[in-house]
Amino acid sequence: MDNPSSTMRKALVYTVDERERAIALFSAWKVATVAKPRDFDILICSFEPLAIPAHLSALGIRNVVFDLHDKISAENLPQIWLPLITYLRLWLPDALRLRYDRLLYLDADTYLVSPDLSHLFEVDLGPHVLAAALDKMQWENPNRPILDFAAQGMNVRRYLNAGVCLFDVEGYNARNLLGQMLEIHRAGAKLQHHDQSLINLATKGHWAELSPRWNWQWTSRFPGLTERADPLLHHFGGAPKPWDAARRPTNFSGPIVEEYATFLSLEDSIHRFETNHYGGLRPSIPAQIKGLVDSALAYRHFRKLMKRHTDAFETRL
CATH class of the missing domain: 3.90.550.10 (Spore Coat Polysaccharide Biosynthesis Protein SpsA; Chain A)
Structure with a gap:
């Protein structure tokens, strides 16, 4: 080292x-x-x-x-x-x-x-x-x-x-x-x-x-709840990833997808992609409706989760 x-x-x-x-x-x-x-x-x-x-x-x-x-x-x-x-x-x-x-x-x-x-x-x-x-x-x-x-x-x-x-x-x-x-x-x-x-x-x-x-793991699944949570650090665990957005529909925000697209286009990367769609491909209308329903069903769990911490730097010991 x-x-x-x-x-x-x-x-x-x-x-x-x-x-x-x-x-x-x-x-x-x-x-x-x-x-x-x-x-x-x-x-x-x-x-x-x-x-x-x-x-x-x-x-x-x-x-x-x-x-x-x-x-x-x-x-x-x-x-x-x-x-x-x-x-x-x-x-x-x-x-x-x-x-x-x-x-x-x-x-x-x-x-x-x-x-x-x-x-x-x-x-x-x-x-x-x-x-x-x-x-x-x-x-x-x-x-x-x-x-x-x-x-x-x-x-x-x-x-x-x-x-x-x-x-x-x-x-x-x-x-x-x-x-x-x-x-x-x-x-x-x-x-x-x-x-x-x-x-x-x-x-x-x-x-x-x-x-x-500080480890927001619902960015793609529940975009509405993500907006309410005001994440400090996104974690794109599982699939899809923001750099998949040119090949498959995702719920990631347009600016995030575009940042990845721009950065990876300049790197010699197997993840490099170019998209003809600003912000990547979006889910179909039925998929968006299902996402809204799922978000509504998850909302009470979301509230309990967020109440565990009153401050961003508070830790539960």
Whole structure:
């Protein structure tokens, strides 16, 4: 690993390979241009060197290469739909322990809206070593049984989404959270969501809960509720993605689709697309009506979800 040159003690991190490089660069570009002031590094973490265009390097976006591929591969972690590089995030608090105090991990398919991202690094973690938001499967049904916990005989109700995850580096390492996750895997645990499952099984619901506005996972499904929620950070988990909008109808806003189209058209990316439709393809009228009905049915769950946090930087401990 080449040590980052700045003296900042906080870092925003992505873990991607070449396939997701351009998508991560878009997310990082949004952060670099929207977050103000910015007192954290932006690192694209990988096993192999990844090209960072000069105009993005000038914004402080850097690639950091970790020689951990063989070590992580030797753990035989499940990769049914998850590339090995994603697991690198579990090793980063140890690999960067001498350099940073807090790490904020973002999935590549995230889109920053708020300029106040720097303050997210400072939220109260209480006695916990990480912070995250509830996974969207608990947004509509908070009491939904979690298969990962049920398979282990655990009576745990909170299940985090690991697409946005804030780590306290010292605490993470002191509690040997990585070691606990690897032991869970080696013991043969059935993992519904791979590394996200490992984080949830190791923490057992003991984590600081972020406002869903910092990991908004309903952008495509419920655009009306999304507008009401006023997200600070979108997370385009699942399918479709904004860069699919030229090939299939989506509910993503026109400006978001156009930003991706413009950025990816300038990158040597497998995700590059051009659209003849401003804002991408829109759902049919029947699909739009169904979406409105679904949003109405989900509204009471939405209200309960949003009431869990009175302030954007409040955490539930």
